[in-house]
Amino acid sequence: MSATEHKTRTRPEDHPAYSKLIQLVNxxxxxxxxxxxxxxxxxxxxxxxxxxRDHGDVPAHVREAVVAEILTRxxxxxxPGVAVVKDRDPWIHELRNEPEFGWPYWDAYRQLLLEEGRGREPMQELRRSVEDILDLSGDPxxxxxxxxxxxxxxxxxxGKTSNFIGLMNMAAxxxxxxxxxxxxxxxxxxxQTQKRVDEGFIGRRSLDAGGNGLYSEPECGVGVKxxxxxxxxxxxxxxxxxxRSKRTTHFGNLSTSVSAPVVLVVKKNSKILQNLAEWLPSMGGVHxxxxxxxxxxDEADYASVNTNKKDKVESTAVNAAIRNLLACSQRATYVGFTATPFANVLIDPQAEDDLFPRDYIYSLMAPSDYMGALxxxxxxxxxxxxxxxxxDAEDYFPFGHKRDIxxxxxxDSLKRAVVTFVLACVITDLRGDRSASRSMLVNVSRFNDVQSQVHRLVSAYxxxxxxxxxxxDPDEMATGTGPALVRSLYRTWLDEYSESEHSWIDxxxxxxxxVDVIETELVNLTTDKERQRRAQARARARHxxxxxxxxxxxxxxxRGLTLDGLVVSYFYQRTQLSDTLLQxxxxxxxxxxxxxxxxxxxxPEVRSWFRFVAFTLEEIRADIRLMESAGGTPQDFGLKIRRHPEALKITAANKMRHAESQVLSMSFAQQRLETxxxxxxxxxxxxxxxxLADLMLACKGQAHDMSLPAERGAIDQHIGFSRVDRxxxxxxxxxxxxxxKDTNFSRTEGNLSLIAEYVRSEATRHGDxxxxxxxxxxxxxxxxxxxDEPLPGNRRDTADVLEWRGRYLAFSSRRIASERNLLNVARKLHNGPTERWAHTARTDDAIKExxxxxxxxxxxxxxxxxxxxxxKLHPLQDPIKTEAGLLGLMVTFPAVRDELGHVVEATEKAQYVVNRVWMAEAGLLDEIDEEVGDDG
Structure with missing residues (x-):
């Protein structure tokens, strides 16, 4: 299709029947x-x-666009999201089932998202996650x-903003x-956040009228619904x-005379937060x-965490101000949102009044159409x-440059990126998306003066x-010849976008x-007011x-700022903080x-850092899934965060004041693991x-099958099978x-447990x-x-019954195995060269466990x-018999050896930063007691 045809043919979204047909088919x-x-x-x-058909016959290209849109949805x-929760007392589903109870705020927000193109399954999951988070936030x-x-x-x-605006609607x-x-x-x-809240919750544009109070714009977003x-x-x-603004004087007593929900969107600034904390109590009357x-x-890992030294009692200003705000109301819930939770989960859970997420940690999952690390x-x-x-950027704005450079x-690499952005805008226009925003990010320095220089150079280019x-010359343009810039445009189109549906002639x-409508903008604190003025002018223009x-x-x-239609990014910065880097x-x-x-x-090195941090977050999510399946709480969440082997840090040192660095082997080789x-x-x-029945049947079957090497044997009062298929x-x-608390053995839905995954992945090293x-x-x-034959059970009478989102038995001294069990099994099943066991039969020089x-x-x-x-321990508790199915396990892995029989490291050791709970679980903190019984 030629460029002329593109100009005369309207895009499907502009056809008057498009929106109605989308609604019907959706x-x-x-x-x-x-x-x-x-x-x-x-x-x-x-x-x-x-x-x-009141709009006439619907053209084929409009129907095709409708089909493509619905298929995407x-x-x-x-x-589904996953949560680590403390003391959950469900209430939201009971409220939803009350027939007289309406949900006008949520219903309007849901309708808005559906009309904006939110798919059925993402919409259903948004509702599930919002309900879950509200359920955990407390019954108002x-x-x-x-x-x-x-x-x-x-x-x-x-989409965290969409999630918390959904939470606000359902909470209202x-x-x-x-x-x-x-x-x-x-x-x-x-x-930016206020604008999103206006559209998704308030329902009107909130703009000032000459600074003389609130000016109510016509309804927008949910306000129309x-x-x-x-x-x-x-x-x-x-x-x-x-x-002291006129807006604040409009309020009476928030507890008695204001019936509609009240919302404030404020900066994370200690003075503003403290002023708000001082104003709010006066709005509640004498009581x-x-x-x-x-x-x-929002961005709860930034500035909210107390970063004072460990031995200081007072909090940092923002942290203290947030805590003061929470103290303003007798009934309050704090919900932190972040993509980089490193600092938050490293807060000391024993600090009573800090912002540690003591009640829940909820992990949202991104939809399949999200462009993430992969x-x-x-x-x-x-x-x-x-x-x-x-x-080539190192010769212009090198890593580590000073402000006076x-x-x-x-x-040339930045020039190529700018040319690519211009071409991306061209293809957007050719696709009929003239109303779509497109933006490019250039981030090469943290200094305002350097940013200003780069901005002027980009504008000139x-x-x-x-x-x-x-x-x-039109002929030179059509053939990609002539001036150097025309040749550059043509070469870049060949390399980047020649596989698109549009020819170079188009x-x-x-x-x-x-290119005539593309503008440049300097985005830093020195241009804040001017950009605000221009943004407000654009908002009122409504073009x-x-x-x-x-x-x-x-x-x-x-951090946080959203660039509409971001299509090209040029990033030449380094930071040694993982959370800052990912943001x-x-x-x-x-x-x-x-x-x-x-x-x-x-x-390329920074690219590898991004990859490392992204997969570090995946490890945290995996730990959350394991803790959820084990019924853990945030206080029980023994978190480890992988540390980069070179320069990359997890977060600022003052945010890790209650954390420690530990070197851990992520291999189970030459280890014993017990439930x-x-x-x-x-x-x-x-x-x-x-x-167990399935395993025993498999073992017996292999023992009787001469094509398989399994053998069965009696070991004192034990029954063993040698050389069973992995x-x-x-x-x-x-x-x-x-x-x-047995996270190595815990599995999550759709995932193997850590130990089962290790057995599968290390099969070649440990054999089949x-x-x-x-x-x-x-x-x-x-x-x-x-x-077929009975076996005497293992009495663990001094083990204790504990409560942790369900009753469980805690084996004494954190062990299930008894002395010499492992040694006897290995010796009787001839596991290892015979000469190794020749001197071990109940003698003082026997190999230790x-x-x-x-x-x-x-x-x-x-x-x-x-x-x-x-x-005596639990006289009202019924006893548990051997055949009940209460099982303990011990798994032992041999060393990994090379061709000469020398022990080799199966997996490189990795350094992790761990929180206090993990240290306690590892026995590294004496002051945090574990609830376990004595030897039995």
Whole structure:
């Protein structure tokens, strides 16, 4: 299709029937039990098009666009969020089931998101996650004094703002009446958040009228969707909280005379927060403020954490101000949101009044259409979007430069990135998306003076491109010849976008009109007021043309600020802080309709750092899933954060004042692992009984099959099988349900436990043959599932019953195995060369238990059927018999050896920063006591 044809043909979204047909087909798709196929959506669009014929026949290209949009929505998937929770008292579902209870705020927000293109499954998951977080945040109907504190973690630019605005809407329906949103540390970020809150919660644009009070703009966003409900805003896009402003004098008693929800969006500034904390109590009358209050702390890892030295009692200013705000209301909940939770989870959980998320940690999952680390840093996928040819930048603005550096010009790599952005805007226009915003990020310095120099150079280069294409010879433009800039445009199109649907002739013809509207903008504190003025002018202009802008800046571009339609990024910065680094990646997010155009230029080492940090966060998520399955609480969350082997740090040192660095081996080679707890849930018993029966049947089958090497033998009061197929052991370990605090053995839905994963991944190192033994003890005999003969159970009468989101048995001294069990099994099953065991038969020079892993050749699984008679400890507790299915495990792995028999390191040791809970679990803190019994 030629450029002329593109100009005459309107884009599908502009056709008057498009929106109505989208709504009809989307409603139909929502009613299907399973996501419809492409052919089903096409048939539906064709049939439903007849219902919108008041606009004439719907053209084929409009129906095709509707089908493509609906398919995008129904094919987007998202995994449920996971939570580590303390003392959950569910209430939200009971409230939802009350027929007379309405949800006007949430329903309007839901409708807004659906009309904006939110898919069915992401919308369902948003509702689930918002309900879960609200459920954990506390019931606003509860009288008396209460406070809740939690943390919600999500990916950078993944929709956390949509989530907390959804939370505000549902919380308003449930009864919360005061909302404080800490919307960033700069006026840019605060104003950006206010604008989102206006559209998603308040329902009106909040703009000042000459500084003389609140000026109510016409309804927007949710305000168009709902009736008879309102929200009062004390702040506006233009103005932060001011205690003596005319807006604050409009309020009476927040506890008695204000019925609508009240919201404030404020900067993370200690003076503003403290002024607010001093103003709020006066709004509650003589008895103080008693309305349910929700304080949402966006970017909760930034400035909110107390960074004073460990031995100081007082808090840092912002931290103290937030705590003072929470103390303003007798009923308050704190919800922190962040993509980089390193600092938050390293807060000392024993500090009573700090902001540690003591009640819950909730991990949001990004939808499948989110462009995250895999898209940019994966060896296969990353090649499409990331570019690392930025070495020439070191001659212009080197890493570690000073504020007085003089930038001599633009490196060729940055020029190429600017040209790429111009071409991306051209293709956007050719696709008919003239109303779509497109932006470019240039982040090469943290100094304002250097940013100003780079901004002037980028502006001059953009002017040069504009002048060249405006006056170039048409034939030279059409062939990509002539001036150097024309040749550069053509070569860049060949390298970056020649696979798009548009030819160079189309691109060349569109270039002059596209480049003419591209602007540049310096984004730092020195330009704050001027940018605010221009943004407000654009807001009032209400024009439909999308903005095309190259934003040059530093710190402000590095956290929280969203660049609409970010398509090209040029990043030449280094930071040794993992959380700061990841926040600088503003290119993460959703790029609906232009994913193929996205490009990022960055240094190859920094690229590897981004990859490292992204996968460090995945480890934290995995730990959260394990702790959730084990029934843990935030206080029980033994967190480890992988430290980069070279220069990269996790977060600022003053945020890790309660953390320690530990070197951990992530291999189980030459180690013994035992379960130290057992679930008392009958469902766990039954699952473990079935898993044991399946394992025993597999072992017996292999022992009777001459083609397999398994052998069966009696070991004192134990039954053992030598050289069992690894797969049977792996299946057992995957099915096994341990008690809490046994995170190595805990599995999550859809994932292997750590130990099962290790068994599978290290099969080649440890071999495919195992020894398996069912260990007998001194208890009464009982039939072992899968075996024909009885075996005496293992009495653990002095083990204790504890409560931790479910009752469980804690084995004394954190052990299930008894002395010499491992030695006897290894010796009787001939695990290792015969000469190693010749002198070990009950003599004083026998190999010690801790040395057995260094002697054996095959891994060993030992299973302990447990009986328990509480007697004096728990006289009202029923005893547990051996056959109940209460099992303990011990798994022992041999050393990994080379061809000459020398022990080698199976996995490199990694350095981690660990919190106090992890240190306590590892026995490194004496002052934190573990609830475990004595030897039994």
């Amino acid at each position: 409603t139909w798709a929502d009613q299907q039990e399973t996501p419809p196929s492409e052919s089903q959506v096409s048939e539906s669009a064709a049939l439903l098009a007849s219902l919108v 129904v094919q987007t998937t998202v995994e 109907r509860l009288e008396g004094a209460w406070q809740r504190r939690g943390l919600v973690m999500g990916d950078v630019q993944s 329906d449930a009864g919360y009446r005061l909302f404080i949103v800490i919307g960033g540390h700069t006026e840019d970020l605060r104003s 709902r009736r008879h409900v309102s929200v009062i805003s004390v702040t506006t896009e233009e103005s932060d909280f001011e205690a 103080g403020l008693n309305v349910p209050m929700m304080l949402i702390d 898209n940019y840093f994966d060896e296969d996928q990353g090649e499409r979007h990331s570019r690392v040819d930025v070495g 003089q930038v001599p010009g633009l490196p 953009l002017d040069e491109i504009s002048g060249t294409v405006q006056f170039a 691109v060349a013809a569109q270039l002059p009109s596209t 439909s043309h999308g903005r095309r802008v190259i934003s040059v800046g530093g710190t402000i571009l590095s 600088m990646g503003r290119w993460f997010g959703y790029r609906k309709g232009y994913q193929d155009l996205v490009r990022v230029w960055l240094d 130290k707890t057992a679930s008392l849930a009958p469902t766990a018993w039954e699952t473990n009984r079935r898993a 797969v049977a052991v792996e299946d057992f370990l995957q099915a096994f349900i341990p008690g809490p 043959l195992w020894d398996v033994a069912v260990i007998g003890g001194s208890g009464e005999k009982a039939l072992v599932p899968g075996l 801790y040395a057995v892993p260094g002697v054996i050749d095959r891994p060993i699984l030992m299973i302990y059927p447990v009986s328990w008679t509480p007697e």
